[in-house]
Amino acid sequence: MTTSNDEKWIDKKISRRDMLKLTGVGVAGVAVGASGFGGVMKAMGYNIFEPVADSTTAKHKVDFYGKHQTGIITPVQTNIYFASLDVLVTSQKELQQLFQQWTPLMVRLMNGEQMVEMTTNTRVPPGDTGEAKGLDAAHLSLTIGAGPSLFDKLGMQHVKPAELKDLPHFPKDQLQQEWTGGDLCIQACADDPQVAFHAVRNLVRAASGKVAIKWSQAGFNAFPAEGGTPRNLFAFKDGTVNPAITDEQDLHKTVWVDKGWLKNGSYLIARKIQMHLETWDRTSLKDQEATFGRYRDSGAPLGKENEFDDFDIEAKDDKGDYIIPDTSHVHLARKSDARMLRRSYSYASGVLSNTGAHDAGLLFISFQKDPAQFIAVQNSLGRMDKMNEYITHRGSAVFACFPGVQKGSYVGEALFNAL
Numbered sequence: 327m328t329t330s331n332d333e334k335w336i337d338k339k340i341s342r343r344d345m346l347k348l349t350g351v352g353v354a355g356v357a358v359g360a361s362g363f364g365g366v367m368k369a370m371g372y373n374i375f376e377p378v379a380d381s382t383t384a385k386h387k388v389d390f391y392g393k394h395q396t397g398i399i400t401p402v403q404t405n406i407y408f409a410s411l412d413v414l415v416t417s418q419k420e421l422q423q424l425f426q427q428w429t430p431l432m433v434r435l436m437n438g439e440q441m442v443e444m445t446t447n448t449r450v451p452p453g454d455t456g457e458a459k460g461l462d463a464a465h466l467s468l469t470i471g472a473g474p475s476l477f478d479k480l481g482m483q484h485v486k487p488a489e490l491k492d493l494p495h496f497p498k499d500q501l502q503q504e505w506t507g508g509d510l511c512i513q514a515c516a517d518d519p520q521v522a523f524h525a526v527r528n529l530v531r532a533a534s535g536k537v538a539i540k541w542s543q544a545g546f547n548a549f550p551a552e553g554g555t556p557r558n559l560f561a562f563k564d565g566t567v568n569p570a571i572t573d574e575q576d577l578h579k580t581v582w583v584d585k586g587w588l589k590n591g592s593y594l595i596a597r598k599i600q601m602h603l604e605t606w607d608r609t610s611l612k613d614q615e616a617t618f619g620r621y622r623d624s625g626a627p628l629g630k631e632n633e634f635d636d637f638d639i640e641a642k643d644d645k646g647d648y649i650i651p652d653t654s655h656v657h658l659a660r661k662s663d664a665r666m667l668r669r670s671y672s673y674a675s676g677v678l679s680n681t682g683a684h685d686a687g688l689l690f691i692s693f694q695k696d697p698a699q700f701i702a703v704q705n706s707l708g709r710m711d712k713m714n715e716y717i718t719h720r721g722s723a724v725f726a727c728f729p730g731v732q733k734g735s736y737v738g739e740a741l742f743n744a745l
């Protein structure tokens with residue numbers, strides 16, 4: 327916390343010119359990371375919300391502005407840093423100011439720029455934590471979502487979408503509070519783990535005193551050299567059956583909300599799922615393939631040749647047995663008839679001290695126009711999914727991800743217009 331004495335010290339030690347340089351106001355009008363500087367800026371009469379343009383020259387850049395937020399139909403990057411946040415602000419106005427403060431910072435981060443202009447003043451903390459200096463934009467995408475608890479905390483129940491509710495308890499769930507829920511989320515995905523981490527770290531730092539991290543998870547995906555679907559830690563291709571990110575009609579049916587202030591947004595569901603690698607590694611290849619209903623090597627459905635071959639879950643062999651076993655993951659997932667866009671990442675977070683097992687698994691992330699789609703699939707997997715022998719659901723959260731941002735607007739504006 328910055329005390330009023332600190333602020334006097336800052337006023338004395340930093341000239342107006344230094345402050346402009348430090349905060350980047352002269353260039354981009356952004357707020358700063360160090361606690362208290364935003365307040366000092368406001369006291370000096372600077373508007374902290376001024377639009378920043380998408381860079382036209384940055385390397386490996388995803389554009390910030392658009393109809394939808396980035397990180398949903400953005401081609402999947404190699405890394406994620408996902409943070410679930412508690413809000414510490416107590417009024418809707420402060421929340422709105424937080425989003426206004428974050429918006430130009432998000433554009434700068436996605437441009438591969440520093441949060442603020444570099445300063446030569448060594449008496450103050452640098453405005454950017456610095457670990458992304460010299461790295462390019464690395465296809466950074468940033469997705470902000472609001473959890474059900476946000477609306478209750480800030481008296482916004484009247485604009486809380488009816489679909490935005492904590493997920494029901496599912497059989498076999500072993501959720502831990504430390505990995506569950508959150509008022510807000512920041513999903514940062516990039517082709518460089520440090521770029522993703524840097525983005526979350528600096529957005530949270532800029533919001534010091536306004537948000538606190540409740541839980542976070544880093545994750546990774548590795549793409550084959552010749553391109554194609556990445557494999558999960560059970561070595562199966564994961565993400566084969568998904569809506570095409572170019573099929574607007576299907577995305578409108580499956581992913582994008584089409585009503586109210588959340589129109590063109592989507593619901594994000596995050597599940598932290600531990601995968602019991604030691605048990606899996608003792609399982610025969612035949613049983614592994616029966617677990618998914620697909621071949622490990624090619625990713626093809628059982629009985630078919632190629633990964634993207636279509637299949638009929640009702641098809642039976644000569645003996646009258648299902649070709650895709652009725653306890654297999656894909657049989658049950660497809661049986662539900664509900665669809666979603668899956669955008670998951672593997673994680674490996676060391677070793678569990680009580681068992682010595684890998685603390686590894688899948689940060690399952692899906693986007694859908696209604697959380698009911700996820701619920702239908704999870705209910706269909708239920709107690710029957712053969713994969714249950716090898717996994718445990720440890721964390722869960724649901725967030726309404728805002729529509730995209732137009733230049734001159736800010737993340738979440740539609741929500742505040744609805745209040």
Ligand SMILES: C=CC1=C(C)c2cc3[nH]c(cc4nc(cc5[nH]c(cc1n2)c(C)c5CCC(=O)O)C(CCC(=O)O)=C4C)c(C)c3C=C
Binds near residue numbers: 618
């Ligand atoms: C409730 C939704 C789902 C959860 C939770 C889930 C967990 C989970 N899945 C895998 C690995 C694979 N899943 C695959 C397919 C698949 N999974 C879901 C849903 C959930 N998965 C769906 C809707 C589908 C597509 C079904 C279809 O129509 O074919 C596959 C097969 C390849 C693919 O299509 O991606 C794999 C492999 C793991 C490891 C996991 C939890 C740890």
Ligand SMILES: [Fe+2]
Binds near residue numbers: 655659
């Ligand atoms: Fe799955």
